[in-house]
Amino acid sequence: MNIRRLLAMAFKETLQVWRDPRSLAVALLMPVMQMAILGYGVSLDIRHVPLCVYDQENSQASRAVAERFVSSGWFSVSHVISRYSGIARAMDRSECIAAIVIPANFSRTLASTGSAPVQAIFDATDVNTTNIALGYAQGVVAQANAQISAQWDAAHGVHPSQVGTVELDPSVWFNETLDSRYFIIPGVVAVILALVGAQLTSLTISREWERGTMEQLISTPVSALEVMLGKLIPYFVIGLLDAAFCLAAAIFWFKVPFRGNVAALFLTTALFNLVVLGIGYLISVRIRSQLGASQIALMVTMLPTTLLSGYTFPIDQMPAAIRALTYVVYPRYYVTILRGIFLKGSGLADLWAPMLGLSVYAVVIIWLASRAFEKRL
Amino acid sequence: MNAGEDMPAVLAEGLTKRFGDFVAVDHLDLRIGKGQVVGFIGPNGAGKSTTIRMLCGLLVPSAGRASVSGFDVGREPEAVRAHIGYMSQKFSLYGDMTVRENLRFFGGIYRVPKAQSAERMRFAISMAGLEGREDALVRTLAGGWKQRLALGCAILHRPPVLFLDEPTSGVEPQARRQFWDLIHELAAEHVTILVSTHYMDEAEYCNQVALIDRGKLVAIGTPGELRGHHLRGKLYEVRCMPLGGALKALAGMAGVAEAAIFGDRLHVVMTENGPDATQLSRLLADHGVQADSVREILPSLEDVFVQLVARGAERRVTS
Numbered sequence A: 001m002n003i004r005r006l007l008a009m010a011f012k013e014t015l016q017v018w019r020d021p022r023s024l025a026v027a028l029l030m031p032v033m034q035m036a037i038l039g040y041g042v043s044l045d046i047r048h049v050p051l052c053v054y055d056q057e058n059s060q061a062s063r064a065v066a067e068r069f070v071s072s073g074w075f076s077v078s079h080v081i082s083r084y085s086g087i088a089r090a091m092d093r094s095e096c097i098a099a100i101v102i103p104a105n106f107s108r109t110l111a112s113t114g115s116a117p118v119q120a121i122f123d124a125t126d127v128n129t130t131n132i133a134l135g136y137a138q139g140v141v142a143q144a145n146a147q148i149s150a151q152w153d154a155a156h157g158v159h160p161s162q163v164g165t166v167e168l169d170p171s172v173w174f175n176e177t178l179d180s181r182y183f184i185i186p187g188v189v190a191v192i193l194a195l196v197g198a199q200l201t202s203l204t205i206s207r208e209w210e211r212g213t214m215e216q217l218i219s220t221p222v223s224a225l226e227v228m229l230g231k232l233i234p235y236f237v238i239g240l241l242d243a244a245f246c247l248a249a250a251i252f253w254f255k256v257p258f259r260g261n262v263a264a265l266f267l268t269t270a271l272f273n274l275v276v277l278g279i280g281y282l283i284s285v286r287i288r289s290q291l292g293a294s295q296i297a298l299m300v301t302m303l304p305t306t307l308l309s310g311y312t313f314p315i316d317q318m319p320a321a322i323r324a325l326t327y328v329v330y331p332r333y334y335v336t337i338l339r340g341i342f343l344k345g346s347g348l349a350d351l352w353a354p355m356l357g358l359s360v361y362a363v364v365i366i367w368l369a370s371r372a373f374e375k376r377l
Numbered sequence B: 001m002n003a004g005e006d007m008p009a010v011l012a013e014g015l016t017k018r019f020g021d022f023v024a025v026d027h028l029d030l031r032i033g034k035g036q037v038v039g040f041i042g043p044n045g046a047g048k049s050t051t052i053r054m055l056c057g058l059l060v061p062s063a064g065r066a067s068v069s070g071f072d073v074g075r076e077p078e079a080v081r082a083h084i085g086y087m088s089q090k091f092s093l094y095g096d097m098t099v100r101e102n103l104r105f106f107g108g109i110y111r112v113p114k115a116q117s118a119e120r121m122r123f124a125i126s127m128a129g130l131e132g133r134e135d136a137l138v139r140t141l142a143g144g145w146k147q148r149l150a151l152g153c154a155i156l157h158r159p160p161v162l163f164l165d166e167p168t169s170g171v172e173p174q175a176r177r178q179f180w181d182l183i184h185e186l187a188a189e190h191v192t193i194l195v196s197t198h199y200m201d202e203a204e205y206c207n208q209v210a211l212i213d214r215g216k217l218v219a220i221g222t223p224g225e226l227r228g229h230h231l232r233g234k235l236y237e238v239r240c241m242p243l244g245g246a247l248k249a250l251a252g253m254a255g256v257a258e259a260a261i262f263g264d265r266l267h268v269v270m271t272e273n274g275p276d277a278t279q280l281s282r283l284l285a286d287h288g289v290q291a292d293s294v295r296e297i298l299p300s301l302e303d304v305f306v307q308l309v310a311r312g313a314e315r316r317v318t319s
């Protein structure tokens, strides 16, 4: 290890990032865009979900159901149709996200049994929106049910106060999405850091192969370790700056309460950064094309961070096998740590378990990375 | 390191490289003394780059051994790298960095002593003829300047041995000439230089020429030696039209050892007791080819090379 070579390497890499529009965009624009897209995507309530109505009965009672959806403010009717196939067509064209089908015997069933099924169909292409819309629909229906059953019970001689407990406030659903913002934004930060860090480093070795500069580089006495560290230093700094931006946005823009301390945040973020950069670098060493490397890096970071980190899909609701898998997935630890620091004000002592997980990960990855690069063609 | 004065700068013994079943370099023996300029000549795919890469420690030999400046290429690749300068066949400086930034980078990587750093950078810049263009991005430079800058970067640390892989390919003739002047200036300072090239005329600038074909060293010697020893028979230059018809006529003719197209004329090698110029021109006329001129000429390296390669091919067919 020679400091002069290390610095020469780091300086060169910094220059190249600075002059590569693609890297620069990933380093500077991606965090801002992702923070806006993911941050707002998960935290803003959705209004006026386009709704397709297929009313087979067209009675006063059935129209009242459809009306409830509209008056809730969460839905607006985009299509009124008279054939099933109309739903598929509207959804294929993304003209509606939800559809309700009110059966022809709706008011008769309702009058005789006190309950009647209404079919609801959702376009699940965008799981997030669908989940929220589904919540709204359940809210609307629950509220309608409560009223209807109260009326029905009253008509059949049961006092309304006895069924008052059935009343479901749809705002519960609404509130839940609001609460989950606090829960989800720290996860968004982890996603962005993983994405940006791995993307940038995935290009660093493959770029030299692709441009043919590697052959010259490995003909010099520079060591594999100097190459790795020299290349990672600039990205580590970029990663920390991006982290500072994302975390500041979480706190000051999205108003996620911050109850922990900054030192713990810095330390754990640096650790996470190491893991992410190490993974990107490993990919870069293995894949000699920039495109290939960046795609693999996208897969390796996007999939586990969005699916298995507990960022949107709560870990304790996963099947046991998949839950076990989350322990292998590095973002899980960082997401847990971030939530702890943000929401519970956890200090390093409270976070020893996920910190240990992350540290083991960092050591293994960096160890692998330091051995991966060979100065051979 | 056995630092005897007569220790060769580059030594290869049975150096071999296989890629799967394919033998790219086949038991190559090479011994290059200090301060020599050795030209590595051979057609596409002959194994020039592969040999040079093994000598630089970039490829691991499949068999045999090699040493550079006394360091074993397989066992001490880092020591080898510290003592060589290398220009790869593909231009490989950083195009998105300026002239100065590239020099500074390689100066740092080679740990050029701080005290000499500025002076050597200045030297490299003036050698490349890039004064005043220090802050130009390297990718904006024309071929000749790029190549001279690459050479400048490769010698920043004053290596005793230089490997240049087709440094002049795709460079205009005048720039090629300038490049060879630089090579000779370096050789005058006792730098050992191995240069590969496609251009036969460049072989004439070398102290030694190594002809390599299909992974094998076909011949090695000074240009004069190669011309004198390896061409069997006498060489005639034939100007005639059409070349193809003449070539066909010559193919079966008694006393003709070799015939090949050289630009707009033919070079014909006759066996020692074969026909002379007038006889040849008559023989051609018998075959309906009217020769404008037939004259005996001194063989160029290219003639030698064509014959050696053809002889190699014959051997391969008969064996």
Ligand SMILES: Nc1ncnc2c1ncn2[C@@H]1O[C@H](COP(=O)(O)OP(=O)(O)OP(=O)(O)O)[C@@H](O)[C@H]1O
Residues within 6 Å of the ligand: B019, B022, B024, B042, B043, B044, B045, B046, B047, B048, B049, B050, B051, B089
């Ligand atoms: N990594 C490799 N894998 C497989 N075959 C290879 C590899 N590198 C080179 N070769 C083959 O080895 C042979 C020698 O290649 P080499 O590059 O050494 O030739 P060369 O003499 O430098 O040719 P050129 O004048 O075209 O540069 C070629 O047939 C080439 O296709």
Ligand SMILES: [Mg+2]
Residues within 6 Å of the ligand: B048, B049, B050, B089, B165, B166
């Ligand atoms: Mg070559």
